[in-house]
Amino acid sequence: MKNTRLINVEEYAPINGINQYLYHLGTSYDNPVMLFLHGGPGSAESLFTRVFQGKWEDIYTVVHWDQRGTGKTLIRNPDKLPTIDLVLQDLFEVIQHLKKKYNKQKIVLIGHSWGSVLGSVFIRKYPEEIAYYIGVAQVIDMLENERVGYNKVKELIEQAGDIKSMKKLESIGEYPGNRVLFNKEFLKKVEVVRKLQGKYGIGIKLDLSTWITVFKSPIFKFSDIIAFMKIFRANAKLHEFLGDFNLRTDDANYEVPIYYILGDNDWQAPYVIAQRYFEEIEAPNKGIFIIPNAGHMTMMEQPDLFFNALLEINKIEEIMI
CATH class of the missing domain: 3.40.50.1820 (Alpha/Beta hydrolase fold, catalytic domain)
Incomplete structure (x- = not known):
């Protein structure tokens, strides 16, 4: 009980x-x-x-x-x-x-x-x-985090033969570079990577029921x-x-x-x-x-x-x- x-x-x-x-x-x-x-x-x-x-x-x-x-x-x-x-x-x-x-x-x-x-x-x-x-x-x-996370989603996109997602990933150029700097340019790249990670089920998952629970807190x-x-x-x-x-x-x-x-x-x-x-x-x-x-x-x-x-x-x- x-x-x-x-x-x-x-x-x-x-x-x-x-x-x-x-x-x-x-x-x-x-x-x-x-x-x-x-x-x-x-x-x-x-x-x-x-x-x-x-x-x-x-x-x-x-x-x-x-x-x-x-x-x-x-x-x-x-x-x-x-x-x-x-x-x-x-x-x-x-x-x-x-x-x-x-x-x-x-x-x-x-x-x-x-x-x-x-x-x-x-x-x-x-x-x-x-x-x-x-x-x-x-x-x-932090730098290795971004490298490994990027390589994983790239691998999944390649396996799926998802040309559209691959073009989105390639559009951001080199990632994450030699250093993680949270400036506007980097944050735009992060957003693309996170969205693709979400699409392939390896990003943050917060569904509607979670947000409803938050608003009812x-x-x-x-x-x-x-x-x-x-x-x-x-x-x-x-x-x-x-x-x-x-x-x-x-x-x-x-x-x-x-x-x-x-x-x-x-x-x-x-x-x-x-x-x-x-x-x-x-x-x-x-x-x-x-x-x-x-x-x-x-x-x-x-x-x-x-x-x-x-x-x-x-x-x-x-x-x-």
Whole structure:
């Protein structure tokens, strides 16, 4: 039987000089606290909780944070825009706030897409704050991501003998080039690649029922749409950082347990790259879960299989503690 939701709180917490939005959901104060780092940069996933999160709350208190430059935090602080250093400091302070609020020594960190970049950098800097880290649609190397994702869709187009799509792909010229720069020219190319990835079923899948769930979310406001439209302007500095991001510039030694949950149909942050990198990881404990028939929005596309992976991780870590 599903537990009653005991924890259901929205708050603007004073974090690093500004009030930042946190959304807490859970069924027991005894459960570990999991902080969810959304994608983007700038794509709040606090609005999607009803799509994938119900069962999670039986084993975790899940906290969504609209990062600086994102969602409700952006609407409240339109001129307080992020850099990587500011967001890392914000994250540190959010964790202190949660540790104090729930009387916990450490927090579980889960990062999705851009959140996996932020999470991976953070756990190197502050390993003592984190019980364990879960990377979803884990980004390893941004340039390789785009190369591999482009080559995959090209391969599928060739196999299908789809001349029209091949012409569209060839029209963008060399991709991604020697460096990922999120300028207008590159974004136009990305749009073509993403549309073709979508056509061949390897892009982001967000169907109408998902969006209806978002609009019915108890925390949804019209201003959330306005915030979403400001993503690139508000997060320009983070996109700069993301474009050059490569986890391999450092060794693969971590001081916290590392778990990856990857969709075997994710070619936006291609799972094969993270799978390869995972083999190199040295950590107190590690585990990898490849979810069948799931793409970049892994937890939304296969919520039950995703939850099974979380259950297993939770059990392993309980034993380790």
